[in-house]
Amino acid sequence: MSKTALILIDIQNDYFADGRWPVAEMDAVAANAALLLARFREAGLPVVHVRHEMQSASAPFFVAGTPGAEIHPSVAPADGEPVIVKHKANSFRDTALKETLDAAGVTDVVICGAMSQMCIDAGARAAADFGYAVTVASDACGAKDQVFDGRTVAAADVHAAIMAPLAMSYGKVLSTETVVAGIG
Template sequence: MAKYALIVIDIQNDYFPGGRWTLSGMDQAADNAARLLNAARESGDLVVHIRHEFPTADAPFFAPNSVGAQIHPKVQSLEGEPVVLKHDINAYRETELKSILDNACIEKVVICGAMSHMCVDAATRASYDFGYHCTVVHDACASRDLKFNGVHVPAAQAHAAFMAALQFGYATSVSTEEFLAS
């Protein structure tokens, strides 16, 4: 039987209302991630928390040692659950994430967190490239409004576009309800 790991990406204080880089729908995404986290813990599945910090204090968000860079209480890690500190978009880059998964003989990863269009996307694509079977729980992820070349992209559309791209070639995409029912 394939072993699973839940990877909870960057659900940190700065992404919530009042933080330095608020995401659209972050509270609901974190609530769904908390449900996934509880289910993984009850099943004895590996849970890996990813926490992003920029290297300097003048960062736009997730400044080193700041309250904003701390994991949000809704998905706080428990003793014994690995917390991977990253300084880049891709959770595998210059971190121990792959060795944690490989040491636990993980074959399948379930991914949730933030931001849909950045770190969730990067981790999913990298996971696929490393040979893991990937599932992204789309309603346990959040994004924000984007701008490109004078075009405003609402958060819901940015999120949907990235989830559609991941589902097309990198991952299965399901809702929290669908995942918990399976």
């Protein structure tokens, strides 16, 4: 029998418009993540929050101990919901995420958060590699413009370029509405 957990990755203050490293459409991303969070809580399913902290005080964002590194209030952890602190893009690397999921009997994960091209990509691929059935809530994930070879790639294009291979080889990529409708 399968058991699904929600993993909210890096929905932290620095990614919002008034933060140190704004991500495109982060308010909409967080609103969709909050819908997922409410539905998982209502269904009594496991929720795990992941928070990135940079280990250097000179890092451009997510500096440990700063307000920017805190989880955004729109998806604040409730009492008893685990918060995993990570220092790398992959939420499983050098953390207790896998142990936390396994202890809860989790077989399937729904992933949301930021940034699509870094921590969502790394986390989804690692989850699949560990044998979890992966679903990424695409409209509850956000990307940032990137520059490559002197060319700016718009956040929406970066996001699509990540979601496509995840959907092809690592799991399902669905809308928040579709994920919410399938819970319960």
